[in-house]
Amino acid sequence: MQAGALSAVQAENKVLYGTVGAPNVMEESKMSREYAALTEHFLKAGASFVRPTQVLPERVTLEDTALSVMSDLKSISVVTVRAKTPMEKAHAKMKRYGVRTLLVLDESDKVLGLLTTTDILGEKPMRFLQQMGGTHADILVRDIMTPQRELEVLKFQDVQVSKVGHILATLKAAGRQHAMVVEENENFPQAVRGIFSATQIARQLGVQIQITEVARTFAEIEAALVDISLA
Secondary structure (H helix, E strand, O other): OOOOOOOHHHHHHHHHHOOOOOOOHHHHHHHHHHOOOOOOOOOOOOOOOOOOOOOOOOOOOOOOEHHHHOEEOOOOOOOEEEOOOEHHHHHHHHHHHOOOEEEEEOOOOOEEEEEEHHHHHOOHHHHHHHHHOOOHHHOEHHHHOEEHHHOOEEEHHHHOOOEHHHHHHHHHHHOOOEEEEEEOOOOOOOEEEEEEEHHHHHHHHOOOOOOOOHHHHHHHHHHHHHHHHHO
């Protein structure tokens, strides 16, 4: 192409916009005729923001897909906490957001561990105080959380082909009330995708349980499911 000659695209843009990249008078006139500006308003004091929500089925069976009882972090905002946060402040955050688990992150937002209500309300705080002294106000999240090196996780591709019964059996075998699900791709070796909660699963199964030690939780679920099947 000779110097100074316009390409077909440049020529078309010149017709539409005059100088390439700048709307011409015709386009501005068309926009003013067909599109009216919206009415703007002032943001009110105390305005909040909308958070993504995931609507799980109200009732499930052991044969339903495991995804029907998984809190999917692509659909909901995960609630996080820093390792140096006081335990009591973390507990207050759980109550405020209505959750039983908090992901513990470092300053680069990498996962350091998991904190659950069982960690806070169970024996961990007392054991820490017996060893280190002090009061409950001195306990930090890092003192009672389950650290990353001790966290066992499920792979998302396995969860996708599993049922609710498989997840309950997995939690019972591991002696835990919660399980994290990770997905892997070329950009991230592992990324937390979801969380399972025994109490959430029990609620969707229609089982009323008390938040106690892990063994009793699963015993109550099993007993209740037997009663339901016999009803």
